[in-house]
Amino acid sequence: MPTETPPPQRTALRQRLAELRGPRVAPRPLDARALAALAANPGCRRRALLDGAGVDKTALARALGSPAPFGQSQFAHQRGHVFEARVTADGGEQLVALLRERLSDPGPPPPRDGVDAPELVADGPAGRTERTRLALARATAAGRWAVLRHPMVSVAVAGSPAYLEPDALVVHPDGSWTVVEIKSFPVLDGSADPTKVGAAARQAAVYVLALRELAEAVAADGGPARGVPAARDDAPAGADAGLSGPVDGTVGAAGLVRQRALLVCPKDFSNLPTAELIDVRKQLSVTSRQLARLTRIEEIAAELPGDATFDLRLADDGKTPTRPAAELTATVDAVPAAYVPDCLASCELAFHCRQAARAAGAVEVLGRGVRGELGGLTTVEAVLGAALGERTASDEAEPSSVPADPDQPADPDQEADPAVRALRRAAALRAQALAEAGMDPGPAGRATESGEVAWR
Amino acid sequence: MALMTTLARMEAMRSGRALPTATVRHRHLADRPLALVPLTTAGEAGAPLGALVGTDRDAPRLLVVPQPRDRDLRFAFLAALAEEMLPHFAAGADEVEWEERKETDPETGKRVTVQVELCADAPQLLVPSGPGIDFVRLLGRSMRFRRAAEHEPEDLAGAREGPLPASGPGAAEPGGGPREADVPRAAPARVPLLGRWLTHYGERARVPGSSLLLALTDLLGQHWATGQSRLEDQHLGALLAWIDPPAGLAGPEAALRAETARDDRGQLLCPPAGPATDPAFDNRLLAPAMARYDAARTRGVPADVAAAEREVRELVASQLRPTWEALWRGVDLLRALPPGSRVADRWKRDRWSYTGHRDRVRAGEPPQPKWDDAVTAARKLAARETAQAQLDAQEALDDPLVMAARRLSGEAFAGEVTEVVMAYSQAKVPRPRPLVTVRTDDRPLLDEGVKVYRALPDGRTQRAEFVTYEAYETGEAGGAHGSDPAAGGDVAPLVVLRLTGGMGRGKEPEPGSVPEEGDRVCWTLFEHAPRGGPELPDPEQTPWTHGGPPLRAEPGAPLAEPAAPLAGAGTTLAGAGATASGDATASADTPGAILAARPAAVAADTARDADAGATALVGAPGAPPFDPAYQPDPVTDEDFL
Numbered sequence A: 001m002p003t004e005t006p007p008p009q010r011t012a013l014r015q016r017l018a019e020l021r022g023p024r025v026a027p028r029p030l031d032a033r034a035l036a037a038l039a040a041n042p043g044c045r046r047r048a049l050l051d052g053a054g055v056d057k058t059a060l061a062r063a064l065g066s067p068a069p070f071g072q073s074q075f076a077h078q079r080g081h082v083f084e085a086r087v088t089a090d091g092g093e094q095l096v097a098l099l100r101e102r103l104s105d106p107g108p109p110p111p112r113d114g115v116d117a118p119e120l121v122a123d124g125p126a127g128r129t130e131r132t133r134l135a136l137a138r139a140t141a142a143g144r145w146a147v148l149r150h151p152m153v154s155v156a157v158a159g160s161p162a163y164l165e166p167d168a169l170v171v172h173p174d175g176s177w178t179v180v181e182i183k184s185f186p187v188l189d190g191s192a193d194p195t196k197v198g199a200a201a202r203q204a205a206v207y208v209l210a211l212r213e214l215a216e217a218v219a220a221d222g223g224p225a226r227g228v229p230a231a232r233d234d235a236p237a238g239a240d241a242g243l244s245g246p247v248d249g250t251v252g253a254a255g256l257v258r259q260r261a262l263l264v265c266p267k268d269f270s271n272l273p274t275a276e277l278i279d280v281r282k283q284l285s286v287t288s289r290q291l292a293r294l295t296r297i298e299e300i301a302a303e304l305p306g307d308a309t310f311d312l313r314l315a316d317d318g319k320t321p322t323r324p325a326a327e328l329t330a331t332v333d334a335v336p337a338a339y340v341p342d343c344l345a346s347c348e349l350a351f352h353c354r355q356a357a358r359a360a361g362a363v364e365v366l367g368r369g370v371r372g373e374l375g376g377l378t379t380v381e382a383v384l385g386a387a388l389g390e391r392t393a394s395d396e397a398e399p400s401s402v403p404a405d406p407d408q409p410a411d412p413d414q415e416a417d418p419a420v421r422a423l424r425r426a427a428a429l430r431a432q433a434l435a436e437a438g439m440d441p442g443p444a445g446r447a448t449e450s451g452e453v454a455w456r
Numbered sequence B: 001m002a003l004m005t006t007l008a009r010m011e012a013m014r015s016g017r018a019l020p021t022a023t024v025r026h027r028h029l030a031d032r033p034l035a036l037v038p039l040t041t042a043g044e045a046g047a048p049l050g051a052l053v054g055t056d057r058d059a060p061r062l063l064v065v066p067q068p069r070d071r072d073l074r075f076a077f078l079a080a081l082a083e084e085m086l087p088h089f090a091a092g093a094d095e096v097e098w099e100e101r102k103e104t105d106p107e108t109g110k111r112v113t114v115q116v117e118l119c120a121d122a123p124q125l126l127v128p129s130g131p132g133i134d135f136v137r138l139l140g141r142s143m144r145f146r147r148a149a150e151h152e153p154e155d156l157a158g159a160r161e162g163p164l165p166a167s168g169p170g171a172a173e174p175g176g177g178p179r180e181a182d183v184p185r186a187a188p189a190r191v192p193l194l195g196r197w198l199t200h201y202g203e204r205a206r207v208p209g210s211s212l213l214l215a216l217t218d219l220l221g222q223h224w225a226t227g228q229s230r231l232e233d234q235h236l237g238a239l240l241a242w243i244d245p246p247a248g249l250a251g252p253e254a255a256l257r258a259e260t261a262r263d264d265r266g267q268l269l270c271p272p273a274g275p276a277t278d279p280a281f282d283n284r285l286l287a288p289a290m291a292r293y294d295a296a297r298t299r300g301v302p303a304d305v306a307a308a309e310r311e312v313r314e315l316v317a318s319q320l321r322p323t324w325e326a327l328w329r330g331v332d333l334l335r336a337l338p339p340g341s342r343v344a345d346r347w348k349r350d351r352w353s354y355t356g357h358r359d360r361v362r363a364g365e366p367p368q369p370k371w372d373d374a375v376t377a378a379r380k381l382a383a384r385e386t387a388q389a390q391l392d393a394q395e396a397l398d399d400p401l402v403m404a405a406r407r408l409s410g411e412a413f414a415g416e417v418t419e420v421v422m423a424y425s426q427a428k429v430p431r432p433r434p435l436v437t438v439r440t441d442d443r444p445l446l447d448e449g450v451k452v453y454r455a456l457p458d459g460r461t462q463r464a465e466f467v468t469y470e471a472y473e474t475g476e477a478g479g480a481h482g483s484d485p486a487a488g489g490d491v492a493p494l495v496v497l498r499l500t501g502g503m504g505r506g507k508e509p510e511p512g513s514v515p516e517e518g519d520r521v522c523w524t525l526f527e528h529a530p531r532g533g534p535e536l537p538d539p540e541q542t543p544w545t546h547g548g549p550p551l552r553a554e555p556g557a558p559l560a561e562p563a564a565p566l567a568g569a570g571t572t573l574a575g576a577g578a579t580a581s582g583d584a585t586a587s588a589d590t591p592g593a594i595l596a597a598r599p600a601a602v603a604a605d606t607a608r609d610a611d612a613g614a615t616a617l618v619g620a621p622g623a624p625p626f627d628p629a630y631q632p633d634p635v636t637d638e639d640f641l
Helices: A010-020 A032-040 A046-055 A058-066 A074-088 A091-104 A124-142 A193-218 A229-234 A236-244 A280-294 A297-303 A325-334 A341-345 A352-361 A366-375 A380-388 A411-416 A419-437 B003-017 B072-090 B128-142 B156-161 B191-202 B216-223 B236-245 B253-260 B279-299 B302-335 B344-364 B374-398 B400-408 B569-586 B602-616
Strands: A145-149 A155-158 A159-162 A166-173 A179-181 A262-267 A273-281 B036-042 B049-052 B061-064 B096-106 B111-119 B125-127 B213-215 B412-421 B433-438 B451-455 B461-473 B491-499 B520-524
Touching: A010 A046, A010 A297, A010 B400, A032 A159, A032 A193, A046 A058, A046 A236, A046 A297, A058 A325, A058 A341, A074 A091, A074 A179, A074 A273, A074 B111, A074 B279, A091 A166, A091 A262, A091 A273, A124 A145, A124 A159, A124 A166, A124 A193, A155 A179, A155 A193, A159 A193, A179 A193, A193 A273, A193 A280, A193 B433, A341 A352, A352 B253, A366 B003, A380 B003, A380 B156, A380 B412, A411 B451, A419 B003, A419 B400, B003 B400, B036 B128, B036 B302, B049 B072, B049 B302, B061 B072, B061 B302, B061 B451, B072 B128, B072 B156, B072 B191, B072 B461, B096 B213, B111 B344, B125 B128, B125 B216, B125 B302, B128 B213, B191 B344, B213 B216, B216 B236, B216 B302, B236 B302, B279 B302, B344 B374, B374 B400, B374 B520, B400 B412, B400 B520, B412 B491, B433 B461
Parallel strands: A179 A262, B036 B125, B125 B213
Antiparallel strands: A145 A166, A155 A159, A166 A179, A262 A273, B036 B049, B049 B061, B096 B111, B412 B433, B412 B520, B433 B491, B451 B461, B451 B520, B461 B491
8 A cells, every 4th residue: 555645636546447356356456468468458348347346357357257368378378488598597688689780779788797786576566656756766877787687677557556577688889778578479580570570569558658757756756766865966867868868769759769679580490589670659649649639537437327337246265256157247238349350359358348248239349440431320230220121110101112122222321321322332233243243142142053154 | 262252161161061162073083083181291291201002991901101201111101002002093094995086197297196004094093182182192102213123112011000120220229220211112013103193193183174093172162152262262171160050050160060069188180181281280199109118119128119110000090080981972972963964074084184194114214304394394384274274164154153253254145045046158168157135144255256155065066256246235224324334333234246156067057057036055265165375386396495306316216115224315305205204195185195195205305405404403512424304313311311
């Protein structure tokens, strides 16, 4: 628990989130992966609230009867750990060497034992964040290479703090910082799986974002933070250069944090590390915009009834939920979600949300891009109704004489809609082509022997 | 997603079953394809866990690596895989037909017609899903640079079938004891050879419309629209559930069952189609079984090792078998569709590609390089662009349903001929230029002088140009919708076209070559056999961006000549360059046309360019004397955990 008194509003929100999470339930920390996923679908209020409240979505999904489809294989886990341990085993000298290889102006190599590796152990995330802040301030002022392993930084997400843990952070002698992301997918012949690199870049961008706030705080303190009084007078010259001067051509206004992150991966089929600087400016602007857009958690929480909670009321074994599933489902469904198929790869609740979206007939279940060509039609029934010229339940007043004929528009208002017109044409052309090929447009797989094209 | 597909998907959602998006099969399906269902170890690159492989759906061969972190077991797996797959790749090599093609005679410089071999059939490789194709490439990359042993090591031969004797080289305890890892392991010659075949097939799979290596999810997803998104279609089990649901179940329920249903041990009833495994399988079943296997090997009791290995084999097989079945079920579904009439034409290009690679292997050329040089890359890209354009045209011509989508987007139109007026050109020898009026409900994007094409019954293409919209007939509900028919409304425009070709050489059109009143015709705005862009400049004109002109001239070094033993860098480069250029040509429109025109020396020169690119990419300090693009990976102690 924080020692200083937060503003009353803050306390109220925190209390509300704790209620939502359930008493006796520890909040689940937000990691960069979750943040990147959250930023990928900023319109999803359900995810924003659940993540903001620190609800264990895996357990929640299981209790809802739609368990998350993913987990991590222990083989991948082990491999990742072994690789990371190997890369950082020497206190960071290898990381600095990898980084210097990639810099256009690496400067003189560090002398033996010229890489500092400050200890960052502390109690709790808040303590570790403070410890990281102090260590960073000191290292920035020191004018030496330093590698911080598993530092902890915090970033405000939709009004509540999230604690993040980058794999490592390198402090350059000029006082600038480089985020290091260590991944266990291979770089094969100089190239790696673009989706994995993209995910790593998005994660790194979240770290850069968090570090920027820290950098500003450190800068505001005039270099080193409280607790290192000696450095306050001596250091600013070096630190200021790092703050404002362009470093490596890609430093933004924040100054201290470089916008190119170092991605360290195994080379080819070996366990030897290779590294590449990846430009995260684009991910940075996307992520920061989407995080800013995240609907504020207070507003979402305010729309829920006062007694709403996602508490599973776990039994004494800590695993079995005793809360009735129907009650839980009702609470979850009270928070609107924005399901798209991409959620399946990143959100624990995806199967639950998909079920609801399918039941509601939302067109997004077919993909995010589908909406674009359908104009104002948002449900599958509406689209099919428009396409096949069917009557929908809402306009029963004027029964059409030839309901299935697309050339006989039932509703002149609908007919003026270009999306509806295109749909009708599509339906007519499709039916015509199928009839021509002698295919039953119904159940699939009943191909006819004739593959002739009737048109000449 | 095209609107027509979106609509089909929504209809599928309503009907609970997948609907056809094609009326014919657009890819070649061999009578005896080789199916490969691979599994890999999570988190490791190139550490296969097992595979089912074979041409007989009732008798696949099961290959399992009981401990994927043990390199010797991995190598034994690859050797066994090569033993199983290579005969298939070699099967089509000897049965050839003769084809004529033009080549430049190296001595006279004249274009002469030569007889060349074309393999009568090419072996086909099927994998369950898109990641399977990537895995084939990865396997190829990991195998083709392996050093070949002069003799096949005994232990490898022994390790294939039965369990490894505990005293074998694979018995080294993880982390302890001296390993022989610094000694580069030699592999049986068939391992690098299979690597080259897999690399070739993996590269060929990037050419649009090719059928040498196909993934079932891609094939099924092309021919059917399910009621789920394209992303979810990547799951072979769910895809099949929509297309051909088991009795008593609707598509969505069956798909959900395929995606999520688990047995009492928490295992998926329909395991992922690979190569990735389900984490729950890894953690709950596989990891403990592997630990037991490791323990048995440490104890060194052969019977225990055999039992533990059998257990791992059973587990891996349990994950592979459902996918194997699903793959063949998909093949059955696709076989029920008649092939499109232009599929054989595209398959012939695959046969050229296969023949070209066969020739390069026979000529003793080195394996494909790690990086394409700039000229090869440019050629490959151009070939793929051409192939894509041809594929788009051919699929539309083969399939009214695909054509319907093109008509919807204004790239084609169909209708009834309402009037034919004979007319002639103004030339000294007047040519027939009949004016044909077509009434269509389509909304083609026509403008004056736009060329249109139609397929004649004999397979030739007739050209015409758009003249004008003559008059409009208004539909019942339409009325005054403005004068632009393209703007929509219920206006059925009359399109006047002037035929400009496809009528023979005479003054009068050949009978049947001009449509008659009442005929139904379909015109496209795209060419039916689009050509690629301009050819690349002569080797002497190669711009510096692509490696520049050749330094040494070895004009007309014949490609089929067996390369000398790879003693010096020069030879290696020349041979490899030739490989590269041949590779690109094989996939090009006219196979072999550029093949001989390109001296190996140029390719050699451009191969050096790849070296420069490689250095730039990887930043290897201090360029090695050899081109790293052709160097095997150093085998080091770091190679495994």
